[in-house]
Amino acid sequence: xxxxxxxxxxxxxxxxxxxxxxxxxxxxxxxxxxxASESRRIYDAYREHGGNFVxxxxxxxxxxAERLLGQFTAGHRDEVVIGTKYSLNMQPGNPNTGGNHRRNxxxxxxxxxxRLGTDYIDxxxxxxxxxxxxxxxxxxxxxxxxxxxxxxxxxxSDAPAWQVARMQTxxxxxxxxxxxxxxxxxxxxxxxxxxxxxxxxxxxxxxxHGWSPLGSGVLTGKYTxxxxxxxxxxxxxxxxxxxxASNGALTERALDIADVVGDIARETGHSSAQVAxxxxxxxxxxxxxxxxxxxxxxxxxxxxxxxxxxxxxxxARRLDDASTVSMGFPHEFLARxxxxxxxxxxxxxxxxx
Numbered sequence: 001x002x003x004x005x006x007x008x009x010x011x012x013x014x015x016x017x018x019x020x021x022x023x024x025x026x027x028x029x030x031x032x033x034x035x036a037s038e039s040r041r042i043y044d045a046y047r048e049h050g051g052n053f054v055x056x057x058x059x060x061x062x063x064x065a066e067r068l069l070g071q072f073t074a075g076h077r078d079e080v081v082i083g084t085k086y087s088l089n090m091q092p093g094n095p096n097t098g099g100n101h102r103r104n105x106x107x108x109x110x111x112x113x114x115r116l117g118t119d120y121i122d123x124x125x126x127x128x129x130x131x132x133x134x135x136x137x138x139x140x141x142x143x144x145x146x147x148x149x150x151x152x153x154x155x156x157s158d159a160p161a162w163q164v165a166r167m168q169t170x171x172x173x174x175x176x177x178x179x180x181x182x183x184x185x186x187x188x189x190x191x192x193x194x195x196x197x198x199x200x201x202x203x204x205x206x207x208x209h210g211w212s213p214l215g216s217g218v219l220t221g222k223y224t225x226x227x228x229x230x231x232x233x234x235x236x237x238x239x240x241x242x243x244x245a246s247n248g249a250l251t252e253r254a255l256d257i258a259d260v261v262g263d264i265a266r267e268t269g270h271s272s273a274q275v276a277x278x279x280x281x282x283x284x285x286x287x288x289x290x291x292x293x294x295x296x297x298x299x300x301x302x303x304x305x306x307x308x309x310x311x312x313x314x315x316a317r318r319l320d321d322a323s324t325v326s327m328g329f330p331h332e333f334l335a336r337x338x339x340x341x342x343x344x345x346x347x348x349x350x351x352x353x
Contacts, residue, residue, distance in 0.1 A: 001307045004050025007287060009081075010207030012153055012180045014122070016053035016081050018281065019307065020209060021046045022293030023056040027064030032240055034295045036068055041297045043072045047080075049304060055183075055209065055291050057085035057127060058112050070117035077118055083181070083209070084112050085157060087127035100126055100133040102141040109145055124151045125183055129159035135167045143176035155181030155209070161196035168204055179206065186210035186288055188219060188261065188276055188323040189254040195327055202286045210280060213290035214303075216244035218254045219276040221262045225255060240295075260322040264315050270305065277306030279319050 006015040025032075026039040034042065043054075054073075056065050066084065073080050086108030089098025096103055105126075112121060124145065126138060145151040156164045156179055168179045182201045184193050190212070201208050214220055217240055227241060227250060244250040258272065265272045280290050294300035311319075326332070337343050 001281070002050060003046070003052075003304075003307070006052070007289065008207070009123070009153070010180055010201075010286075011205035012207065014081065014153060014180075014207075016207070016289065017051045018287075018289060019051065019277075019304070020053040020055050020083075020289050020291045021051055022211070022291040023054060023065040023069055024060045025293050025295045026056070026068045027061030029061040029064050032243075032295070033061055038296060039068050040072060042294055042300045043069075045297060045300060045304075052079060053081045053083070053289065055083045055211075057088070057125075058090060058108055058115075059085075059088040059127070063090070063111075063115055066112055066115035070115055074117060081122045082116065082118070083123035083125060083155070083183075084116070084121055085125040085127035085183075086112070087130065099130040100138050101130075102137050105138070105141045106145070109150055113150065120149060121151045123153045123155050123181055125155040125157045125181070126159065127157050129156075129163060135163060136170055139167050139171045139174075139176055139179075142179075143171070146177035153177075153180040155179060155183060155206075157183035157209075157211075158185075161200040164197075164206075165200055165204065179204070181209060182206040183209040183211060185212050186280065186290075187213045187215045188257050188279060188319060189215040189249060189251075191323055191325045194325065195331060198286060206286070208286045208288050210288045210290045212247075212249070213280045213288075213292070214273055214276055215254055215258075216240070216247060216249035218244055218249050219258050219261050219272060221258055221265075221272040223250060223255065223258070225252075228252065228255070257319075257322050260318055264311070264318065267315070268309065268311075270309050271302050273299075273303055274306040274309050275311070275319075277303060278309035278311055279316065281306065282311065282316060 001018055003017045003019060005018060007018055008014060009016050025034050027033050028035050054069060056069055058066060086105055087100055091097040142154040146154060154177055171178050184197055186193055261272045261275050265275045277290055280288050292303040294303060
């Protein structure tokens with residue numbers, strides 16, 4: 001697999017690379033990102049390898065990520081697919097500069113266009129579900145920005161599966177712009193999305209964009225058990241370890257999974273990061289497009305090596321077994337009924353669509 005072995009973004013005709021470049025590390029405003037020159041080197045390396053799918057958000061490094069991306073894409077904007085997001089508050093103390101509502105969506109789009117130095121956004125994601133804005137308001141505002149030509153496709157990030165399905169139904173029935181993409185956290189240490197979000201995406205034909213495929217760096221092997229006691233989950237996110245602790249990625253279970261990743265890395269002669277990413281890339285129905293975010297060019301080039309990793313079935317099973325999660329109700333209940341022949345009456349029935 002190569003970066004220019006393009007995929008369609010779900011059921012759209014938009015062509016995107018199998019690995020997306022994340023820009024949350026573009027800019028050092030938050031204390032742990034890459035400066036402008038290093039960000040440029042990472043971006044240029046991604047483009048030189050054929051990559052075209054770049055992920056950002058209005059909130060990343062306080063807007064610096066979008067501004068830098070706008071500078072980097074100048075002169076070849078149409079060669080790059082840019083996904084950005086709105087929802088998180090850009091002006092603390094002002095309730096209407098955050099949330100999913102129409103006003104924030106429209107104002108955020110205009111601000112992102114200015115920072116990016118472009119007249120259109122390829123994919124606009126609702127960043128996080130705010131639990132107060134009516135879904136009809138969101139989907140109608142999405143349709144308006146698509147019809148205006150300022151946005152080409154819309155997506156949802158970090159929201160309950162039933163709300164995404166609800167909004168897609170509203171859009172379909174009213175002839176509004178459909179939801180085309182889903183962005184979720186997905187890695188060996190975060191597989192609970194396999195219960196509902198990924199099956200929903202498969203049924204609805206959504207392109208799936210997976211963030212934090214290295215589990216906030218835990219799957220690279222950079223942390224040990226000593227970090228469990230030294231990391232403060234309530235500390236400001238001024239270091240990568242603080243980020244990993246605060247978002248729940250730095251746990252005993254996660255380190256156990258990282259140990260298995262490390263064992264397979266040594267067997268294959270690849271890095272732990274490459275093995276963890278390769279496992280994510282193996283998934284089908286739906287395919288996952290991992291977002292790789294790096295602070296240095298060296299880290300980025302190492303991550304890119306995941307495209308060359310071929311895991312054996314036995315190695316993939318070891319990773320599956322180490323990271324498996326309970327599917328819970330009703331999935332396990334229905335599986336028992338199916339296995340017992342109580343649904344099909346002992347006959348074999350397979351879906352052919």
